[in-house]
Amino acid sequence: MDSETFLEDDKSSLTMAEAVETIRQLRKVFNIVRLIDVRECQVVDIEADCKRQEGKCYEFWGKKQRCVDCVCSRVLADQQQKSKYEAYDKALYQVVAKYLVIEGQTYVLELITKVNSSNAVINPTTDTQAGEYYSHYSDLLYVDALTQVYNRRFYEELMKNSKKTAGVAMLDIDDFKLYNDVYGHDVGDSAIRTVARVAKECLKSSDYIIRYGGDEFVLVLPDISAAEFASTLKQICNKVHESIIGGYQHLTLSVSIGGVLLQDETVAEALQRADKLMYHAKLRKNIVITESTPHESGILNNEKKKNVLIVDDSEMNRFLLKEILKEEYNIIEAENGLEAMNIMREEEENISLMLLDIVMPVMNGFEVLQQMNNTRLIDKVPVIVISGDESVGSIRKAYEMRATDYINRPFDTGIVQRRVLNAVLLYAKQKTLMSLLKEQYEEKEKTSHIMIDILSHIVEFRNKESGTHVRNINKLTRMMLEHLMQKTTRYKLSYADAAMITNASTLHDIGKIAISDEILNKPGKLTKEEFDIMKTHTTIGARMLEDLDMYQDEPFMKYAYEIARWHHERYDGKGYPDGLFGEQIPISAQIVSLADVYDALTSKRVYKPAFTHEKAVEMIIGGECGQQFNPLLLQCFLEIKDDIQEMMQEN
Secondary structure (H helix, E strand, O other), X not given: OOHHHHHHOOEEEEOHHHHHHHHHHHOOOOOEEEEEEOOOOEEEOOOOOOEEOOOOOEEEOOEEEOOOOOHHHHHHHHOOOEEEEEEEOOEEEEEEEEEEEEOOEEEEEEEEEEOOHHHOOOOOOOOHHHHHHHHHHHHHHHEOOOOOOEOHHHHHHHHOOOOOOEEEEEEEEOOHHHHHHHHOHHHHHHHHHHHHHHHHHHOOOOOEEEEEXXXXXXXXXXXXXXXXXXXXXXXXXXXXXXXXXXXXXXXXXXXXXXXXXXOOOOHHHHHHHHHHHHHHHHOOOOOEEEOOOHHHHOOOOHHHOEEEEEEOOOHHHHHHHHHHHOOOEEEEEEOOHHHHHHHHHHHHHHEEEEEEOOOOOOOOHHHHHHHHHHOOHHHOOOEEEEEOOOOHHHHHHHHHOOOOEEEEOOOOHHHHHHHHHHHHHHHHHHHHHHHHHHHHHHHHHHHHHXXXXXXXXXXXXXXXXXXXXXXXXXXXXXXXXXXXXXXXOOOXXXXXXXXXXXXXXXXXOHHHHHOOHHHHOOOOOOOHHHHHHHHOHHHHHHHHHHOOHHHOOOHHHHHHHHHHHXXXXXXXXXXXXXXXXXXXXXXXXXXXXXXXHHHHHHOOEOXXXXXXXXXXXXXXXXXXXXXXXXXXXXXXXXXXXXHHHHHHHHO
16 A cells, blocks of 8 residues: 555554555655554654653654644544644654554554645644744644635644633525625625624634635634623624625625534534524524524524425324424425415415425325426425435436435434425525526616617607607517417517517617608608608618627627618518518517507607597507508407506506
8 A cells, every 4th residue: 555545544444564564665755654552652663762641741853842732642532634733953844643453453653754844834832943933834724815814724623622611603604605606706705705804803812713614604712601602793793794895885794603602512512503503593694593592583483484394194204204393494284295285376485395205195296296397386495305215216206306305214303404404595595596686687677778768768859759659669569579479489489589679679760860850850741752761760770780790699689670670561561671571570570560550659749649549459450550460469469458558548
């Protein structure tokens, strides 16, 4: 076995012959290799005649030096490989201790080598020289580069196994993944730095803040009372919520914190309890839960518990799951799939999770999943299948039908609790993400609408038309598109297409900017020459849009061009500018054409009064307005004419 492979495993079990050969190979790499028999605390096959006793001085290459943070004793306690750095005689050494079993007997293998001190750090000791090394190199090993607080290595090597009078807390940034996914990693990093800075400002110099991983921090506050501990954690929570990420004033930071006081245990053991409280805090976000003040968090308030629907025909199974989850959730029960679906239809917004059995009468679990997929309920409520069926086929089928998780019976209480909590938190994050994305989309849409409206109103201002014309065309186009998409799939329009066509409709008359006021606002009938000039607004508008080279690959520009150029084409081929007929005319232009004619008929113009809704409908259907339309569009128009009238009356 080579030395690299040997050191990859925390534990090794060897024969004596294998141990001798391994040590021989390791001595080619390390300055000193020594095997310690833990029964006698005696170095076996030593390089020098030296003995080591835990917590006492030991012979360090012929010199006396104080043993601080004995790495061998920690290896024996954890049965895992450990390392640390120590200084001696103006040099820095790495000490690696490895748990080893040789022919059934326990040993610690100690490996010592001189290292490049610019890449390492040692533990603080009472030795002056070692202390100088520590102050120079500790930032390289135990300080997180992003936040300048202690890092995970500091926790693992110096904190997790310590026992002290202290408060221990786990802090997690709410919805942190969303900052990265929506705004980018730079904003995510800024959020982490902000939380670390605020926490440090609220803590004493004797307190520890450790970046545990990603967006999680461990807080260790020595010698603190329960009341002061809870108060400090709440102060951190509140200060974070008041903080602003530079350049993103609209973002609201918050953290969830769980805290406990050490009770004759290690920091690691206390952290497990704090972590559980933190997960409960994340159900509501921006709160602190400590063991001494759970009532303040609202966790024990039934009105604020999440609702979990248990679906199983076995009363005993429902009882067992209810007993496991009732402290943290409100439980709703259903005896079969049909009853569950009736509950879901009435309470879908209030159900946070479904626990679903597969084999049930009336409607089984797979049928429930099928109905939830058909009605899109599966997008709103996560489903964990809990079943005695361990076959690969059933498990695969459940996941294919978009179950969130699959737990086999008999189940472990802790596993059920954690998986339920993970599923609830996951879907809560997804809802928050969708809300953020919707907010961003609506903000962009609002900006786009404002710019398009401004440009369109320039045309209206020159044309002396009503200020509502653009908005009317927009609304009528949207209503027609929605009804057409419900009625037929002939045009293969997506909701994204419909949104772009609706927005592009506001540019239908953009070419009128180039038409003179004398023609554009002439109160009487236009001469043939004047009408020929007026008709050029279609090609002018199309050319204006076509000249925007940088946007030609955008789908929106395709629809805007179609509408600007062809919204005066006629279904019988007698329109302008290109004499297109029938389905040669893009459906976007056909719909805007119908909307434009209806609004023109029902609006007052310099050359005509406004017609009533009823008269306008009669003229369009009867072909009395000089325009011919797609029969399918006319049918849609008739079917929603009452909705159109209601919309027009609201303007």
